[in-house]
Amino acid sequence: MARPKSDDKRNSILAACQAVIVRDGLSATTADIAKEAGIATGSLFTYFPTKADLLNELYVVLKSEMTAELAGALTGGDDKEKLRRAWNAWTGWAAANAGKHQALELLRTSDQLTDRSREFGEAAVRPVFDLISLNAAGKATGITPGFLFELINVVSIATMDNMASYPDRAVEYRDAGFEAMWRIIQ
Amino acid sequence: MARPKSDDKRNSILAACQAVIVRDGLSATTADIAKEAGIATGSLFTYFPTKADLLNELYVVLKSEMTAELAGALTGGDDKEKLRRAWNAWTGWAAANAGKHQALELLRTSDQLTDRSREFGEAAVRPVFDLISLNAAGKATGITPGFLFELINVVSIATMDNMASYPDRAVEYRDAGFEAMWRIIQ
Amino acid sequence: MARPKSDDKRNSILAACQAVIVRDGLSATTADIAKEAGIATGSLFTYFPTKADLLNELYVVLKSEMTAELAGALTGGDDKEKLRRAWNAWTGWAAANAGKHQALELLRTSDQLTDRSREFGEAAVRPVFDLISLNAAGKATGITPGFLFELINVVSIATMDNMASYPDRAVEYRDAGFEAMWRIIQ
Amino acid sequence: MARPKSDDKRNSILAACQAVIVRDGLSATTADIAKEAGIATGSLFTYFPTKADLLNELYVVLKSEMTAELAGALTGGDDKEKLRRAWNAWTGWAAANAGKHQALELLRTSDQLTDRSREFGEAAVRPVFDLISLNAAGKATGITPGFLFELINVVSIATMDNMASYPDRAVEYRDAGFEAMWRIIQ
DNA sequence: AATGAATGAGAATTCATTCAT
DNA sequence: CATGAATGAATTCTCATTCAT
Incomplete structure (x- = not known):
């Protein structure tokens, strides 16, 4: 070859x-x-x-890279600690990789993204989803796990956006975002 | 004009x-x-x-229509009541005008949208912004009003998305979304 | 408009x-x-x-133009006279429109030509086909009308090719081609 | 080479x-x-x-293979017998090698074929050409040997096409084609 | 003004041919 | 020599915008 x-x-x-x-x-x-x-x-x-193939592949690769950060975060400690580490890992990646995070956001809303890619993105994120569901169980009235996760998701994105936009206050935003999220699931 | x-x-x-x-x-x-x-x-x-002019104008018009709903909502009662009414008005509009809400979302992420349009969108929404800032003052530590508002914004969007997707459970989602938001600003 | x-x-x-x-x-x-x-x-x-549409349309138009020449040729006189007039009209058109005839030949062998176009071409030529079948009936042993027509067709094309290539001897080729064809169907 | x-x-x-x-x-x-x-x-x-070189070479090779069939056919017997054997050999090859025959036809009309290749093809076929000229001499009035050969050529091609398309009636088509050709040169 | 054909600068993709391995 | 990735000119077709009617 x-x-x-x-x-x-x-x-x-x-x-x-x-x-x-x-x-x-x-x-x-x-x-x-x-x-x-x-x-x-x-x-x-x-x-x-195909251009579409490239875009989809990029989405999958970035999503994988992003969720790889979670690997170690979800073991040890109580649930809040786990979530805290996951949150930090995740938002930290986005802050340190602002361009990748932005690309991911652009791709997510693209009409070129296939269902397959979207499903991959959801699967990659499932461990956190499960952890959140567990913690929110019985708390938030009338809220479905899917909706709850959607809320958390957008909160995390908004957090990362802000962290990327104002790097010197990144940690503050990160923690404030976590607090917001934690309040939601309580 | x-x-x-x-x-x-x-x-x-x-x-x-x-x-x-x-x-x-x-x-x-x-x-x-x-x-x-x-x-x-x-x-x-x-x-x-220009096509870009059309898209920007559409954004401005839809944003105006959306915020027009807030007109009456922000008077009378305590702040939580005001916010509740604003929330209901707002998400109600999006649920009843799913297509317009989707268009607004598409436009928001478009690279065709000018800064001018983006600023208009923010201005239209300022009354609610102020109300939220007022209520959150001194509560959420280290959180800036801008970030806070950004959080509220994405929570409302996620809520509206869900309401539009599952119309028969719209009220439940609306209320759950409000609770989530309220927890954030407390 | x-x-x-x-x-x-x-x-x-x-x-x-x-x-x-x-x-x-x-x-x-x-x-x-x-x-x-x-x-x-x-x-x-x-x-x-589409480019393919253009090519197919050209084929249909040229074929129509070519067969339009036959209009008057097939009435009056005995069958040999009819055929003679048809032959002269046809080959005369090709000789006078060498480029069109060549284009037709190129298109006929193209893999862009649709079945629809091919069928149109055959239909346009059917009156002559029928006349030939009539005259050949019972003569040529074991020869099917379809094959017979195919033979006549290629003989006519070869004749036109030669007429176009050597315009000053066109009439000679025309008549020689007719004789060849007539011998085949006798 | x-x-x-x-x-x-x-x-x-x-x-x-x-x-x-x-x-x-x-x-x-x-x-x-x-x-x-x-x-x-x-x-x-x-x-x-070059791709063009490949196509031209293929044409030459196939044409050679095709005319190789004629080797033994042109000796012994009277001219009609010779021609008959040549005809059978030739069309038999095409019927047995439908793909090669089709390729030859495609190449013949290609704009990639050089004059050199075309000349080779004509030379390969000259022995038959001569035999036909000899037999037609003085018969067909005003017909040039070149045109005559062209006519025979297309008749043979049409015959082979039909033989290839309807293999079980191949012999019938072969003989009918020969009769048609024979009538032309008489 | 309204119409919709005309324009031509791209856009994604193909493919004969070259060349590093 | 064989390999198949690399090249980039060329191709068909699209589409925002213009302009004759």
């Missing part, structure tokens, strides 16, 4: 895609993405057969 | 635009919008010089 | 298409065809939604 | 090319041809510097 399809190149295309859509929006051009990745326009398509 | 010939036609274009972007996403075509409005493709441009 | 879609322009696109595919083959570019027609690249597509 | 490394591989590329253009038309991809041949895309170009 001469010149094997390199993971490096694949990753650099994904990184370029992320950077360019943050800069130019989802209407960013495959040509621009390729240029940013330092490859020829045609080469992009040997790695991703 | 000089009034063009026919406000009726202008409004029907805005309505068509709203319907079409909900159906087809923000990549909807000016030709499709014109067809939905029952006019010729060229005519659209005598009312809106 | 401002600036109605003009038949003139439609026809000039068809004419340009014919000229260009004779010059460059079926791989001729829509851009080249548009340029030859004196219109913008995009305009071609307001008349023909 | 210097022999490249492996004749086997060269032949398998030609065979693959023939199969693929019958399946997909002349717009078949060099990548597809290579895949069908079981080699890498790049390897194709060590055997044929």
